[in-house]
Amino acid sequence: MSGESTATLDALDWAILEELQRDARSSYAELARRVALSPSAVTDRVRRLEALGVITGYHAAINPVRVGLTIQAIVRLKYPGTAHQPLHQLIAQRPEILQCHRVTGDECYVIRIATRDVAHLEQVVDELARLGSLTTNVVYSTLLPRRAVTRTSAGG
Known part of the structure; x- marks a missing residue:
């Protein structure tokens, strides 16, 4: 994510972020209670974090097996040349592709x-x-499906 500026976050911002990652469906009143702020202060901070691009969305976590997607795989793709548009088109067309990361090393992309x-x-x-x-x-099992971004992981 080069070229993006880093937002300056204080301890209360981090507390809000950690609570939202734990349960994004929390009301502002509940979130305020958990981080010891007023609901209006929490609302203002959440809106600021959204405007800064720190919070980029709210998502439901879906168990793929429960919806019939019983096989998960990690594919490492070595892509020749520099015209990557065909891959971008395939990603857009195939909902089975859940993630795609451009990476360093022998392969160019890691795809879930x-x-x-x-x-x-x-x-x-x-x-x-x-x-x-x-x-x-092919993925046998997942030991860590998702980890929250915390102040500690961000080096703060």
């Missing part, structure tokens, strides 16, 4: 996929393989 079954995974992987060479790893 969730599919119904192995045959479905094979279809998605075959489409990606048209773009470059890949390595696919």
Whole structure:
């Protein structure tokens, strides 16, 4: 995320962020109680954090297996050349592609996929393989599905 400025956050901002990551459905009144501020002060701070781009959205965490996506895989793609638009188009078209990171190293991209079954995974992987060479790893289990960003992890 180069080129983006870093927001200056105080301890109360971090407390709000940690509470929202724990439960983004908390009301402003509940959030205010948890961080020992007034609801109006919390509302102002949350709006400021949103305006600064610190809070970029609110999401429901979905268990892929419970919705029929029983196979998850990590695909590492070595992409030849510099015309990356075909990959961008494929990402936009394939909802099975949950995440895509451009990375350093031998591979150019690390992609997380969730599919119904192995045959479905094979279809998605075959489409990606048209773009470059890949390595696919099927996920057995997930030890850490998501970790909150905290003041400590940000070095504060």
